Amino acid sequence: MLIRAVIFIFVLASLRRVSSKFPPTQQYPYQQELDHGGHATLYWNYDDTYITMELHIKSMGWIGLGISPTGTMKGADIYVGWVKDGKGIITDRHGVGNEFPPLDKVQNIELLLAKEGDGGWTVLKFRRTIDTCIEDDLQITRNAMWIIYAWGIEDPVENKLRPADIHIAKGKRSINLLGHLNVEKSAFPQGEQHATLRATIGRITVPAEEESFICRLVPLPDVTEKHHIVKMEPVVSPGNEKIARNIVINQCAHPLPIGAKMNTSGKCYTFNAPVDYDVCAKPLSMWDQRDFGEAIRFPSEVGFPFGGAEDPKYLLLEIRYNNPDKFAGKL
Structure with a gap:
């Protein structure tokens, strides 16, 4: 038996506190403060096909978020973006270890909104399919998953992220993105x-x-x-x-x-x-x-x-x- x-x-x-001076662009059923000092907050919702995420980080440089199976960069699905001259940019990447994450062959992340200012905050709102069936992407499941995050102090030169664009802060948090x-x-x-x-x-x-x-x-x-x-x-x-x-x-x-x-x-x-x-x-x-x-x-x-x-x-x-x-x- x-x-x-x-x-x-x-x-x-x-309940968590919300630190960003930018209010979220819509009402979200889920939110999580990521770091210890209230400098990074993630808002999200989802349906049967898509997950929409809105990342608020206190930085005027590049900001990044990843979904990781282990809490490290290896095997992680990573999104890095920034706002320059009023225009938002987001890139779809993957982790190969504790090193610079290369671009995915297929850029299938959809940028919905990007803005910065108001006390030094950057906001990126984007969405992706829950299961993309693409080699470099990680399927989002109903289990707890590691969210990794980082940010830099400046935007990349010529809008091209390079290994020299190192982070000034990073961290990780375990989250059930799709509920229990x-x-x-x-x-x-x-x-x-x-x-x-x-x-x-x-x-x-x-x-x-x-x-x-x-x-x-x-x-x-x-x-x-x-x-x-x-x-x-x-x-x-x-x-x-x-x-x-x-x-x-x-x-x-x-x-x-x-x-x-x-x-x-x-x-x-x-x-x-x-x-x-x-x-x-x-x-x-x-x-x-x-x-x-x-x-x-x-x-x-x-x-x-x-x-x-x-x-x-x-x-x-x-x-x-x-x-x-x-x-x-x-x-």
């Missing part, structure tokens, strides 16, 4: 056996910082045969909604490196983090405030596997806190 497990992630989440997996209300298939795993971030001290990231490395159950996670649900403790922004669940490689700290919460992206973030760079899912009370349920024929010899054995919980009052204390 197929054994599938239900996982409940007890986490915190809250099926959020159905129907019962599980008859005859399935279920168990519940409760994973929490634990009691932590919130740093007296406007924004911070806390991670916790948790083991999946030690079982002797393959199981499947079929449902994930965030539960937000009352009163905590105002001091957190979103959460990401990442899969971790096995074996873990020496020094990894199990069931210990700490700041992400630091030497004191529970584990090197690169070891847990494959996102499984994410939530923000719009998803409170919304469970992710996999279709009846699939699930996230664990327990097999090649399956992940650990998850990394990541919570992004928004603390504008710089409150410090226990949660």
Whole structure:
């Protein structure tokens, strides 16, 4: 009999802030602040064929956005654009490693709007098909995907991006561009056996910082045969909604490196983090405030596997806190 497990992630989440002095050109159902300092925001929507994105970055030079399978440039679908003499330009590129991204043979990105000014912001609005069926493009799926971004201080000379046009800032963020997996209300298939795993971030001290990231490395159950996670649900403790922004669940490689700290919460992206973030760079899912009370349920024929010899054995919980009052204390 197929054994599938239900996982409940007890986490915190809250609404993001919008930093661009340019308002979005239309009302979008989705938006995400990309960087730590409020210098880059992505707005988007989609239908059955197209995804439309609007990128706001505080720069008067070139700006870039990529969809990546790993959070790095390798294998990423990359779009770089700028505004010069009032005219917008966007290029369709692909990543071949940590180096200059070459142009795609087929330029199938459609620029809808470009403008700059008003405090040093650049805005690019563009769209592409969700699945282009072109070799250099990456299909957008309903799983969490890495968004990479960067920007430079100047526009390219003669409107031609060159290796000399290096970035002054860059980063990455895990996002569900097409929403979560099926959020159905129907019962599980008859005859399935279920168990519940409760994973929490634990009691932590919130740093007296406007924004911070806390991670916790948790083991999946030690079982002797393959199981499947079929449902994930965030539960937000009352009163905590105002001091957190979103959460990401990442899969971790096995074996873990020496020094990894199990069931210990700490700041992400630091030497004191529970584990090197690169070891847990494959996102499984994410939530923000719009998803409170919304469970992710996999279709009846699939699930996230664990327990097999090649399956992940650990998850990394990541919570992004928004603390504008710089409150410090226990949660």
